[in-house]
Ligand code: HT7
């Protein structure tokens with residue numbers, strides 16, 4: 001496979017000012033006529049990309065160009081062009097046969113496109129790269145009965161009926177864009193719409209399209225879009241620049257959604273919701289993803305990426321923006337204390353995701369900087385690193401500049417680059433211009449290393465206290481092991497990062513100490529230490545006794561902190577830390593310590609016992625006054641197996657999962673009365689609302705129910721069955737079902753599972769939940785999953801369905817997947833290969849399940865290695881999967 005390198009970037013030697021596309025849509029055989037206005041700006045022939053296309057004709061300035069063009073694999077090369085030329089290409093493609101869901105495809109009888117990253121080349125021949133920006137006009141023609149709605153980017157300028165029952169629509173997008181933002185949708189769709197006035201007074205039309213019959217489920221999506229439009233105006237003074245903004249839900253979609261200019265295409269899972277069929281988590285994901293795609297209109301579309309190495313320019317920044325949007329929406333309308341807690345809850349959720357998905361990636365064979373240096377298949381680089389770590393890198397810039405400074409920096413970025421395709425470095429330069437103004441003599445040169453170096457830095461903290469001088473010295477020392485290609489001979493040595501490290505100090509009673517530095521600089525209770533070298537020291541004055549440090553408050557940098565707390569200190573922080581994030585963190589650290597110690601004991605054959613102090617620490621959180629339910633639920637949730645595994649020298653996933661379950665069960669039994677009280681105190685009678693307070697109550701109540709079930713506590717099964725039967729929203733129904741399936745008796749569990757399917761079999765998004773529950777259930781084996789694959793509702797071709805069963809089993813069922821007989825791994829190999837024949841992008845995501853095989857105990861790592869090798873040697877393997885398994889085996 002060919003490796004593409006960032007350093008080899010060259011500008012495209014032609015401008016393409018306008019693109020006119022005419023589609024004669026037919027599911028079996030679609031014809032595309034493309035007219036390009038081309039102007040030479042550099043050297044060489046015009047080289048266009050195309051994949052799976054049948055070339056019909058090539059003309060230049062109205063003349064047949066036969067003999068002066070060549071097709072070589074996936075490129076079309078045109079020679080002999082003058083300085084200016086009109087190139088016209090006619091080609092054909094087969095949307096119905098497109099199971100990869102890249103380019104033009106048909107889902108549930110509707111035409112959709114997906115062009116990012118390199119899907120436009122499956123629609124027509126074109127320089128398929130983000131730095132070629134053009135104005136598009138599009139004509140769509142199709143049978144009017146089967147495809148009554150014909151949608152594309154921009155404004156609808158003409159519609160007409162044609163002969164033979166066909167009709168056409170003409171669309172013009174006033175904004176130049178790269179081809180990855182092109183979109184069309186054609187089919188029979190229903191829609192919901194609203195009009196709003198932007199803050200400069202323009203009226204805009206907002207529309208959400210979906211399958212006929214689903215119109216009752218699009219209200220939350222439309223309201224979320226309205227909230228997103230308002231938020232971007234308020235927070236960053238960014239206004240919707242179009243007259244019409246459309247969202248369309250697709251049943252078959254490779255990712256979450258796509259930000260095509262004015263015509264966002266969404267996985268239906270992030271559009272459709274009502275209280276009966278969608279959970280609190282679904283509602284919150286809908287708002288977040290709608291926000292995310294809408295925010296791309298400025299961060300991604302108005303200013304786009306020069307090349308795909310810069311992907312985090314738009315993705316990291318837009319994830320940061322959607323995180324801020326969600327935090328603001330959660331805090332909206334609450335008093336100051338509740339608002340602060342709601343923001344902390346959001347921060348905790350984001351950090352949990354980062355630690356579970358990105359930290360392992362950053363330590364494994366696919367480790368890459370947020371701006372990768374090379375790739376074989378760009379589809380493999382839509383990663384937690386580019387997205388989630390990318391967002392952390394933006395957040396650190398906001399921390400260093402302050403929110404007001406960051407807003408000025410973003411305005412400067414748009415002032416410099418609106419309408420351009422730029423690099424991550426251009427973004428940092430705009431931020432740096434503000435940073436340097438506000439901090440004379442300083443710059444972001446060390447900070448830029450976050451873009452070029454991979455791996456999670458570790459920061460070791462040392463505290464020294466001198467009773468005589470009443471001084472406390474804090475030393476921070478950072479290190480970051482080389483990862484991925486950084487380990488290869490000749491790779492440059494790793495340099496220190498610029499780490500904003502927020503810290504507080506508590507006295508022995510847990511009271512915050514005012515932080516006065518030796519240079520006279522005084523802050524109330526949190527100091528932001530900027531570590532830019534391997535190690536550095538800060539001294540605080542007027543401190544009587546050795547304090548307890550509260551470290552990396554609000555997770556001010558994506559690093560791992562090393563500090564040897566005593567159990568007593570962690571318990572103190574859990575009770576008293578004024579920083580709610582650090583308070584949560586203390587509980588997680590204590591739980592991690594307890595579960596890891598018990599796992600070691602189990603491996604040594606000793607019986608499980610949960611220490612009294614830990615139970616009391618958990619009781620204190622469960623019963624402490626003044627904590628809201630959402631926060632309490634997070635603070636009482638044990639760290640996930642994925643996070644715990646990162647702390648083990650060699651991972652024994654079954655032992656770990658068993659000990660985590662036993663810990664949960666022991667907490668259920670020891671604190672049964674308190675959990676029962678939590679169930680009673682957090683009922684949400686009345687009409688369902690997904691607001692964060694109600695969702696928080698449901699989260700705590702359902703955690704309590706699951707914990708009681710895990711502890712096999714008297715009355716828990718009846719409680720769960722009662723909740724399942726009487727629930728008036730999907731959150732409560734599914735939580736009860738999940739507790740029963742995971743911890744209940746087999747007959748009760750089978751009965752409710754059958755009942756659930758019976759009720760919801762006509763709703764694909766709920767059927768996905770039904771498959772997921774079974775895929776992840778304790779007790780599920782490969783045989784169970786293979787049985788479910790023969791269910792009439794199962795199809796590997798639909799990514800949501802494949803994710804709900806196959807992915808969930810391989811990624812989130814430690815007991816079933818990691819069986820010592822290797823059956824889980826053989827199943828993984830068979831599914832990677834089956835998916836690869838249909839949809840390489842999805843197959844490559846499944847392939848990553850064994851990324852970190854070397855981290856497992858030898859009884860598991862060896863069979864993992866064998867199946868990885870088997871997949872790698874499979875003839876005809878896609879570039880996508882080849883890259884993943886080859887890197888895993890390197
Ligand atoms: N920017 C979008 C990326 C995307 C995508 C990439 C590869 C294959 C299919 C895809 N669908 C969407 C999503 C986003 O981050 O907003």
Ligand code: ZN
Pocket residue numbers: 292296314315318
């Ligand atoms: Zn995005």
